Amino acid sequence: MARLVMKFGGTSVANIERIKNVARHVQREVEAGQDVAVVVSAMSGKTNELVAWCKEGAALYDAREYDAVVASGEQVTSGLLAIVLQDMGIKARSWQGWQIPIRTSDAHGSARIEAIDPAALNEGFARGEVAVIAGFQGVHAATGRLTTLGRGGSDTSAVAIAAAIGADRCDIYTDVDGVYTTDPRIVPKARRLDRVAFEEMLEMASLGAKVLQVRSVEVAMVHKVKTFVRSSFDDPADPKPGTLICDEEDIVEQQVVTGIAYSKDEAQITLRDVADKPGVAAAIFVPLAESNINVDMIIQVVSDDAKTTDLTFTVPTADYERARKILENAKADIGYEGIHGATDVVKVSAIGIGMRSHAGVAARAFKALSDKGINIRAITTSEIKFSVLIGAEYTELAVRTLHTLYGLDKA
Amino acid sequence: MARLVMKFGGTSVANIERIKNVARHVQREVEAGQDVAVVVSAMSGKTNELVAWCKEGAALYDAREYDAVVASGEQVTSGLLAIVLQDMGIKARSWQGWQIPIRTSDAHGSARIEAIDPAALNEGFARGEVAVIAGFQGVHAATGRLTTLGRGGSDTSAVAIAAAIGADRCDIYTDVDGVYTTDPRIVPKARRLDRVAFEEMLEMASLGAKVLQVRSVEVAMVHKVKTFVRSSFDDPADPKPGTLICDEEDIVEQQVVTGIAYSKDEAQITLRDVADKPGVAAAIFVPLAESNINVDMIIQVVSDDAKTTDLTFTVPTADYERARKILENAKADIGYEGIHGATDVVKVSAIGIGMRSHAGVAARAFKALSDKGINIRAITTSEIKFSVLIGAEYTELAVRTLHTLYGLDKA
Numbered sequence: 001m002a003r004l005v006m007k008f009g010g011t012s013v014a015n016i017e018r019i020k021n022v023a024r025h026v027q028r029e030v031e032a033g034q035d036v037a038v039v040v041s042a043m044s045g046k047t048n049e050l051v052a053w054c055k056e057g058a059a060l061y062d063a064r065e066y067d068a069v070v071a072s073g074e075q076v077t078s079g080l081l082a083i084v085l086q087d088m089g090i091k092a093r094s095w096q097g098w099q100i101p102i103r104t105s106d107a108h109g110s111a112r113i114e115a116i117d118p119a120a121l122n123e124g125f126a127r128g129e130v131a132v133i134a135g136f137q138g139v140h141a142a143t144g145r146l147t148t149l150g151r152g153g154s155d156t157s158a159v160a161i162a163a164a165i166g167a168d169r170c171d172i173y174t175d176v177d178g179v180y181t182t183d184p185r186i187v188p189k190a191r192r193l194d195r196v197a198f199e200e201m202l203e204m205a206s207l208g209a210k211v212l213q214v215r216s217v218e219v220a221m222v223h224k225v226k227t228f229v230r231s232s233f234d235d236p237a238d239p240k241p242g243t244l245i246c247d248e249e250d251i252v253e254q255q256v257v258t259g260i261a262y263s264k265d266e267a268q269i270t271l272r273d274v275a276d277k278p279g280v281a282a283a284i285f286v287p288l289a290e291s292n293i294n295v296d297m298i299i300q301v302v303s304d305d306a307k308t309t310d311l312t313f314t315v316p317t318a319d320y321e322r323a324r325k326i327l328e329n330a331k332a333d334i335g336y337e338g339i340h341g342a343t344d345v346v347k348v349s350a351i352g353i354g355m356r357s358h359a360g361v362a363a364r365a366f367k368a369l370s371d372k373g374i375n376i377r378a379i380t381t382s383e384i385k386f387s388v389l390i391g392a393e394y395t396e397l398a399v400r401t402l403h404t405l406y407g408l409d410k411a
Numbered sequence: 412m413a414r415l416v417m418k419f420g421g422t423s424v425a426n427i428e429r430i431k432n433v434a435r436h437v438q439r440e441v442e443a444g445q446d447v448a449v450v451v452s453a454m455s456g457k458t459n460e461l462v463a464w465c466k467e468g469a470a471l472y473d474a475r476e477y478d479a480v481v482a483s484g485e486q487v488t489s490g491l492l493a494i495v496l497q498d499m500g501i502k503a504r505s506w507q508g509w510q511i512p513i514r515t516s517d518a519h520g521s522a523r524i525e526a527i528d529p530a531a532l533n534e535g536f537a538r539g540e541v542a543v544i545a546g547f548q549g550v551h552a553a554t555g556r557l558t559t560l561g562r563g564g565s566d567t568s569a570v571a572i573a574a575a576i577g578a579d580r581c582d583i584y585t586d587v588d589g590v591y592t593t594d595p596r597i598v599p600k601a602r603r604l605d606r607v608a609f610e611e612m613l614e615m616a617s618l619g620a621k622v623l624q625v626r627s628v629e630v631a632m633v634h635k636v637k638t639f640v641r642s643s644f645d646d647p648a649d650p651k652p653g654t655l656i657c658d659e660e661d662i663v664e665q666q667v668v669t670g671i672a673y674s675k676d677e678a679q680i681t682l683r684d685v686a687d688k689p690g691v692a693a694a695i696f697v698p699l700a701e702s703n704i705n706v707d708m709i710i711q712v713v714s715d716d717a718k719t720t721d722l723t724f725t726v727p728t729a730d731y732e733r734a735r736k737i738l739e740n741a742k743a744d745i746g747y748e749g750i751h752g753a754t755d756v757v758k759v760s761a762i763g764i765g766m767r768s769h770a771g772v773a774a775r776a777f778k779a780l781s782d783k784g785i786n787i788r789a790i791t792t793s794e795i796k797f798s799v800l801i802g803a804e805y806t807e808l809a810v811r812t813l814h815t816l817y818g819l820d821k822a
Contacts, residue, residue, distance in 0.1 A: 065505055069491060083469050094479045096479070
């Protein structure tokens, strides 16, 4: 029998009326004669409420207790959807992460799934039951304590469960009808993509497109889970297929650039007149790494006399103040003249597996942005994407410019 | 080392500010050098919200799924209190029912505690940790599914945990400062009792005084758990002792009547001209019992010709319509002339272990009520209490009359 995992996010289960709509989507798939596992998020707003209580309880809260608190949101939805499905005459039962169990690491608040035992779910399928599974949560086997997978973790729950039960497909239902070439709120000409390669989706998610949790795409890629992104607000009787995330071999017409992403979660730090000597990079970046601050883009401009250099790099906005403090404390060690920073910057990225075989893709962008008077502060490139750091006020202009440049505008 | 269980109800943990106040009560007891287990309810209003969602999901919801949904309320509070305690420098961790485990029957929605393994809690005490336990919930071992103990179940969790860990005392913190001779909202002269016997408390709880869940008093009585009812709104630095529920031998000055309770959850049904023949009682009460309808008070008035009888009895208000329908369907079987009913009735009860050794206690009440023009529709008595069924409009008058009659008014 075919097997399907369906995942519904917070806005799709925001109240009982919407949960009943979700149940109609499930009914359609059950009536098609498949084993169905449904993974649900917390009702929208609930996780925020729970997180706010933890923070109000203590600024530095115990992540294990945080997990016990926030995992409750998905527990509620799983029971409610099971109740609604049963009322429609569909056999169903709820499963908490610890009941299956979904075993995770003990990195509370951002745990990684280590193993999912499919035995209990398989027995349920044999009884003709829909498995309604609380997403986002698991259990650390050695301590028996509840864990959560971090924001967006239900996506990863769904894909990992699909891999564990050998599902033919994993449908991620959300409040948009697929993956777009860029954010449609900024570019009205953005197009929905029929297919995106795993590698591209991974970059898009990492670079600011918030359709899927990054980790879920990694899991889908490793386990080759055919994953669709589609809308829960479609008519359950006549749903659209959405966007398929798949192997690049399954994409017939490959574009050079598939999508444009942007992220405002970047802050820029520049160290002026750093002594250009061996070991200076270590003096700067080791203390940041030790404080778990991720450094992203790095550029170095050697001065005319070649004795000093200006060094610019970016860190997540949330870590900006902490990073500056660390560098100020290490001033004597590093040896620099001045420190400057900016948080009003944005990283705009173009992604496409076609870049591998096409030279000069990024160069065209630099010229197009320069023609619009946009100053590029930093650049990073990889095999299938490049990113530029620019002033935040140019976000929309830059995204639209690149979207048009690479032929992504709607016909 | 002395051991203490502290239980806090929904109004005591209604928000973070109140949870911080609860933590100060816990701190006081920890600093007194005791092992402390804290049992918490859901934040007030949360259980109602969760129950309403279940009902909105389906009128006839699966009790197993209901339990998965509503058990989440206590989970949240347990984690939040652990966070707040840790922030005050007190070692603490949360425990869900299934983690300890608290094993229960599979009567979902009103499960009974069958066994509590104290091993994990004892290890926590050895590490110097306060155990913050989610009340109201447990797990059915064979199925691994979450269970709940019914409304007020956290009281029973607390007392059962006290018995399991051999606690010296169980303090039930609530929004009143103890057990009163009657409802102070009706009788301003009501007095707080220093001590109440287990048997009396059991009757009071059964008969409408809502301070403690009936089952918790049973467990306390069987396991001889010294239980205090006290207020969480007292100054944590200077709390009052509240009311001790204890063995009757520990009560020095026994009153004839200790308290007056009333319950509006009663409805009256009268069958007129029932044939006075063998088997008629069975024809009436067996079908009601089979539908899980509890019949409480029963009186029978034989008619002048002694061939027929009028039969009056009470059922819970929630079962009134159902009971009438069952009796109407069984009319031919039973053989009666007419059926009459009333829901505007109240049961007023007087409770006191002193009744065992004093004759005529109830008779004085009948006369006093009659003197006030109150018609008694039915009477039941037992060793340590009697109850009268009267018109609901006389509730306050009857309660005040009996409170004064038995010398319970404040000095």
